[in-house]
Amino acid sequence: MAEMCGNAARCVARLAYLKGIAGNPMCWETIAGVISAEVNDDLIKVKLTEPSAVETGVTIAADGQTYLLDSVDTGVPHAVAFVDAIDDYDVTSHGRRIRHHSRFAPRGTNADFATVLDKHTMKVRTYERGVEEETLACGTGACATGVAGILNGFVKSPVTVHLTGGDLTIEWEGEGKSVFMTGPAAEVFEGEINV
Numbered sequence: 001m002a003e004m005c006g007n008a009a010r011c012v013a014r015l016a017y018l019k020g021i022a023g024n025p026m027c028w029e030t031i032a033g034v035i036s037a038e039v040n041d042d043l044i045k046v047k048l049t050e051p052s053a054v055e056t057g058v059t060i061a062a063d064g065q066t067y068l069l070d071s072v073d074t075g076v077p078h079a080v081a082f083v084d085a086i087d088d089y090d091v092t093s094h095g096r097r098i099r100h101h102s103r104f105a106p107r108g109t110n111a112d113f114a115t116v117l118d119k120h121t122m123k124v125r126t127y128e129r130g131v132e133e134e135t136l137a138c139g140t141g142a143c144a145t146g147v148a149g150i151l152n153g154f155v156k157s158p159v160t161v162h163l164t165g166g167d168l169t170i171e172w173e174g175e176g177k178s179v180f181m182t183g184p185a186a187e188v189f190e191g192e193i194n195v
Contacts, residue, residue: 002129004031004076006048006075006138006139007138009037011185012037013046014039014044014186015185025037025038026039030075033049035049043184044182044183045180045181047178051073051179052073053071053073056071056152058079058103063097070151070152071109074179077110078141079098079104081112082113082115082148082152084115086113091125091127092127095111095134098127107129110129110144111126112138113126121155122145122149122159122162123162124142125163136165137165137166138163139181142161143181146170147172147179150172157170157172166183167183169183
C-alpha cells in the first residue's frame with residue numbers, strides 16, 4: 001500500500017474545493033503525514049511533507065548493472081538516477097532491478113530516471129512499486145527528482161518536470177523545508193456507486 005500519492009493529492013484538493021467539502025487552502029492527514037493544498041482554478045499547489053531518508057551518491061549493483069542513485073522519501077520512497085537519454089532508456093527493466101534491490105528492502109522503492117534539460121527543467125520517467133511498471137506521471141517521483149537535482153546542483157528551484165502525462169512545477173528551498181508541487185487537475189466525469 002502506498003503511503004500517499006502526490007497526483008491524487010492534487011485531485012482530492014480540487015474535488016474537495018469544487019464540492020464545498022473543504023475551504024481554500026485546506027489540509028488533510030495521510031499515512032505519510034499532513035498534506036496541504038491551495039486551489040487556483042485548475043492549478044493546484046500541494047505542500048508535501050519534508051523530504052526524509054535523503055542520501056546522495058548511493059551505488060548499487062544488480063544483474064550486472066551498476067546504478068548511481070539518490071534516495072529521497074517524499075511521502076513514499078524513491079531512488080533517482082540521472083541518465084543521458086531518457087527517451088530511449090529502458091525504464092521497465094532498470095526500474096524493476098532498482099525497485100526490488102535488497103538495499104531498499106523490505107518496502108522496496110519507486111525508481112525515477114531523469115535527464116536534465118537546463119537549470120530549471122528536467123524530463124522524468126518513473127517505475128512505480130505496486131504498479132510494477134512505468135507510469136505516465138508520478139507526483140512524489142517528480143518531487144524526489146527535483147530534490148535530488150537541486151542537491152546535486154544540476155537544477156535550481158523552481159524546477160519544471162516534464163512527465164509523459166504532463167508537466168509539474170517543483171519548489172524546494174533546501175534541508176528542513178517542505179516540497180511544493182504545482183500542476184493541473186481537471187474533473188473528467190461524475191458517477192454514482194450503489195453500495
